[in-house]
Amino acid sequence: MIIDGKKLSQDIIAKLKEERKSFTFNIRLAVILVGDNSAALSFIKQKEKIAKELDVDFRLYQYPVSIKTKALRAQVNHISRLPTTKGVVVQLPLPKSIQTQTVLNGIIGRKDPDVLSENNLGKFYTQRLPILPPVVAAIRFLVETYKISLVGKNVLIIGRGPLVGKPLALWFIHQGATVTVANSHTQNLIDYTQKAEIIVSSAGQPHLITSEMVSSKVIIFDAATVSENNKLQGDCDLEGLKDKVSLITPVPGGLGPLTVAFLFQNLFTLLKLKSS
Amino acid sequence: MIIDGKKLSQDIIAKLKEERKSFTFNIRLAVILVGDNSAALSFIKQKEKIAKELDVDFRLYQYPVSIKTKALRAQVNHISRLPTTKGVVVQLPLPKSIQTQTVLNGIIGRKDPDVLSENNLGKFYTQRLPILPPVVAAIRFLVETYKISLVGKNVLIIGRGPLVGKPLALWFIHQGATVTVANSHTQNLIDYTQKAEIIVSSAGQPHLITSEMVSSKVIIFDAATVSENNKLQGDCDLEGLKDKVSLITPVPGGLGPLTVAFLFQNLFTLLKLKSS
Numbered sequence: 001m002i003i004d005g006k007k008l009s010q011d012i013i014a015k016l017k018e019e020r021k022s023f024t025f026n027i028r029l030a031v032i033l034v035g036d037n038s039a040a041l042s043f044i045k046q047k048e049k050i051a052k053e054l055d056v057d058f059r060l061y062q063y064p065v066s067i068k069t070k071a072l073r074a075q076v077n078h079i080s081r082l083p084t085t086k087g088v089v090v091q092l093p094l095p096k097s098i099q100t101q102t103v104l105n106g107i108i109g110r111k112d113p114d115v116l117s118e119n120n121l122g123k124f125y126t127q128r129l130p131i132l133p134p135v136v137a138a139i140r141f142l143v144e145t146y147k148i149s150l151v152g153k154n155v156l157i158i159g160r161g162p163l164v165g166k167p168l169a170l171w172f173i174h175q176g177a178t179v180t181v182a183n184s185h186t187q188n189l190i191d192y193t194q195k196a197e198i199i200v201s202s203a204g205q206p207h208l209i210t211s212e213m214v215s216s217k218v219i220i221f222d223a224a225t226v227s228e229n230n231k232l233q234g235d236c237d238l239e240g241l242k243d244k245v246s247l248i249t250p251v252p253g254g255l256g257p258l259t260v261a262f263l264f265q266n267l268f269t270l271l272k273l274k275s276s
Numbered sequence: 277m278i279i280d281g282k283k284l285s286q287d288i289i290a291k292l293k294e295e296r297k298s299f300t301f302n303i304r305l306a307v308i309l310v311g312d313n314s315a316a317l318s319f320i321k322q323k324e325k326i327a328k329e330l331d332v333d334f335r336l337y338q339y340p341v342s343i344k345t346k347a348l349r350a351q352v353n354h355i356s357r358l359p360t361t362k363g364v365v366v367q368l369p370l371p372k373s374i375q376t377q378t379v380l381n382g383i384i385g386r387k388d389p390d391v392l393s394e395n396n397l398g399k400f401y402t403q404r405l406p407i408l409p410p411v412v413a414a415i416r417f418l419v420e421t422y423k424i425s426l427v428g429k430n431v432l433i434i435g436r437g438p439l440v441g442k443p444l445a446l447w448f449i450h451q452g453a454t455v456t457v458a459n460s461h462t463q464n465l466i467d468y469t470q471k472a473e474i475i476v477s478s479a480g481q482p483h484l485i486t487s488e489m490v491s492s493k494v495i496i497f498d499a500a501t502v503s504e505n506n507k508l509q510g511d512c513d514l515e516g517l518k519d520k521v522s523l524i525t526p527v528p529g530g531l532g533p534l535t536v537a538f539l540f541q542n543l544f545t546l547l548k549l550k551s552s
Contacts, residue, residue, distance in 0.1 A: 101402045122398025126377045126438075152461035160449050162402075169449065173436050173457050178468075180456040181449050185428035192454075195467075 002242055003142065003249045009257035012141075012265065013053060019268050020054050028057040029267060030079045032090045034072065034098070035065040039227060040091050046260050047089070054264055059085075069099045076106035087113045087267040092163065110274055113266035115167070124167065127174055130273055131266040133167040138258035139200070139221055140171070146247060148198070148219060151176040156192050158182050158209075158235065159202035164223045168200050189213075201235040211240040220248040223255050278518055279418065279525045285533035288417075288541065289329060295544050296330050304333040305543060306355045308366045310348065310374070311341040315503060316367050322536050323365070330540055335361075345375045352382035363389045363543040368439065386550055389542035391443070400443065403450055406549055407542040409443040414534035415476070415497055416447070422523060424474070424495060427452040432468050434458050434485075434511065435478035440499045444476050465489075477511040487516040496524040499531050 020027075029051055031044060044060065051058035061079060063072060072094075080088045088107045094100045101118065109119040115133040123129035132140060143150065155177040159165035165181065172179045182192055184203070193199060193213040201209055202223040209220070220241065222234035234251030241248055249255050296303075305327055307320060320336065327334035337355060339348060348370075356364045364383045370376050377394065385395040391409040399405035408416060419426065431453040435441035441457065448455045458468055460479070469475060469489040477485055478499040485496070496517065498510035510527030517524055525531050 101404060118398035118402055118404070119395075120398075121401045122394035122396075125397045125401050125442075126394055128377060128394070152463055154463075166401075166446075166449065170442075170446070173442065173445065176459060176461050178456065178458050178462040180454065182454050183452060185452050186454040187428055187430075191471075 001245075001247050002238070003247055003254055005138075005249055005254040005256065005258045008141075008145070009261040012258070012261040013050060016054055016261070016264055016268060020056075023268075023271060026057050026084070027055070027086045027267070027271065028059055028084050029087045029089065030082075030085045031058065031060050032063070032072075032076055032079070032088065033060060034063045034067060034091075034094050036062070044091055046257075047263065050260055050264055056264065056267070065095050065097075067098070069097075069102050072098060073103045073106045076103055080106060080108045080111050085111060086271055087111050089114055089263070090116065092116075110270050113263050113270060115266070116162075125170065131269050132171065132262075133163075134259045134262040134266060135164055135223060135255060136167050136171045137262035137265065138255050139168065141258065141262070142221070142247075142249070146219075148247075150198075153177045153197045154195055155179045155198045155200070156182060156196035157200045157202075158189070159204070159224075161202060164200070164202035168202075168223075172198075172200075203235050205235055206233040207237050208235040209241070210237045211244045214241070214244065216244050217246040218244075219246050221255060222249050222251050225251060225256065277521075277523050278514070279523055279530055281414075281525055281530040281532065281534045284417075284421070285537040288534070288537040289326060292330055292537070292540055292544060296332075299544075299547060302333050302360070303331070303362045303543070303547065304335055304360050305363045305365065306358075306361045307334065307336050308339070308348075308352055308355070308364065309336060310339045310343060310367075310370050312338070320367055322533075323539065326536055326540055332540065332543070341371050341373075343374070345373075345378050348374060349379045349382045352379055356382060356384045356387050361387060362547055363387050365390055365539070366392065368392075386546050389539050389546060391542070392438075401446065407545050408447065408538075409439075410535045410538040410542060411440055411499060411531060412443050412447045413538035413541065414531050415444065417534065417538070418497070418523075418525070422495075424523075426474075429453045429473045430471055431455045431474045431476070432458060432472035433476045433478075434465070435480070435500075437478060440476070440478035444478075444499075448474075448476075479511050481511055482509040483513050484511040485517070486513045487520045490517070490520065492520050493522040494520075495522050497531060498525050498527050501527060501532065 048058045088111050104116040105118050107117045112120050155172045157169045169181045190213050198219045200221045204224045204226045206228050222236045224235040226233045232252040324334045364387050380392045383393045388396050431448045433445045445457045466489050474495045476497045480500045480502045482504050498512045500511040502509045508528045
């Protein structure tokens with residue numbers, strides 16, 4: 001079955017609209033963008049659209065690519081400390097000249113719905129954070145929705161990046177799965193894909209995973225987003241896989257919209273904790 | 277080859293003795309013990325012995341098992357903030373009635389050579405901490421000493437606990453290895469052990485790993501410590517394995533003494549950073 005992430009995300013957003021009513025104040029989400037990368041702008045547009053639907057005051061702060069780490073960090077921290085700012089999102093990736101984590105640490109933990117500050121990552125590591133990184137929350141939601149048991153399951157994570165592979169590896173380890181983290185140096189990836197009961201792929205290599213590589217009834221979460229010939233692509237050969245797998249998230253329309261929905265869920269959860 | 281951890285740790289301690297001379301002040305290491313568990317006391321004795329050798333002022337603070345989380349956290353934080361305290365070690369495990377992480381977060385990051393506060397764990401997660409959890413530092417030392425390449429290597433971590441399995445999984449992922457984390461729910465552990473080029477075992481199950489289960493030339497880091505018939509045991513059947521493996525750390529006398537040595541190395545490294 002191909003999971004309809006767009007449809008599911010609309011259900012979540014409908015619930016968030018109700019939740020929004022319980023907040024009687026303006027909710028400003030500050031979004032920090034360096035440069036004007038077209039892919040980044042398109043991701044920001046998606047967030048802006050949902051913000052509007054949820055009556056969240058979306059405020060874009062743009063900086064030139066020439067900005068230095070120290071200045072950007074100071075800006076992020078200043079914006080983060082404004083009482084009117086309720087959440088801060090730094091659009092990644094930042095230019096290579098910038099020390100990304102230094103900038104992200106400028107976000108105050110309780111205003112960090114993306115879970116990217118060290119403060120929140122430390123709590124995520126020790127399982128004491130009340131929210132999960134948005135893509136992890138999206139996958140947990142699918143795991144719960146489709147009643148997928150994880151204990152003792154053979155889970156393969158392809159990629160080990162800070163946004164997808166690493167947090168998901170940690171989360172699946174916490175759930176009691178047997179977790180393998182593969183990367184571009186992995187020898188004979190097919191040995192791992194064939195044994196996996198669940199695959200999370202974030203390699204960013206279109207057509208990396210084909211139907212010959214997986215066992216039937218596998219569950220695949222395709223978390224990659226690559227632009228190929230002006231089309232958004234994941235790692236999976238969806239056409240070949242769709243009749244063999246048990247579940248698969250397509251790209252586009254799979255984890256992407258769900259991840260954006262859970263960014264806003266996190267924003268609201270943090271606000272509720274703060275006011276409780 | 278059986279690695280002589282005791283001998284190697286003596287070399288490290290000899291170097292630390294030289295390093296000690298560069299500090300002109302008293303170095304107090306505060307050790308927090310709740311209850312009087314005999315295993316904990318024996319681990320503390322090992323640390324005390326090395327502290328003496330290194331002219332480190334070892335100060336044991338003991339609390340009754342009846343102490344509550346809040347009171348213990350306050351004690352740890354108070355001791356941690358004393359200018360005379362240069363490092364704090366909370367002897368684990370704490371009684372089940374206590375919220376361990378809450379207590380550990382009472383340690384100030386720059387006085388946390390064990391890397392157990394969330395503050396330091398967040399930095400470890402983002403690879404920005406200048407020290408590594410002691411057992412990770414011990415394994416990195418062996419990896420460097422024996423010139424073991426890790427990129428693309430098939431690494432199996434058995435166990436996912438906070439002191440060994442979890443930090444080591446993360447570290448090996450950072451090194452570019454293909455890392456599998458197994459646990460007590462893992463089906464057919466032998467499928468994983470046979471394929472592994474490097475095994476880190478911290479299951480705490482004597483005789484779990486036997487020679488039939490591994491490929492020849494495997495490298496095994498046995499990080500388990502269990503008391504069986506009043507004898508300290510690891511997870512490995514050392515007798516059967518020693519002629520098949522490329523390298524193996526015995527228990528006792530393997531990672532244990534190295535881990536203690538790197539606790540003191542971390543204490544000194546943090547002090548140098550602070551004064552620079």
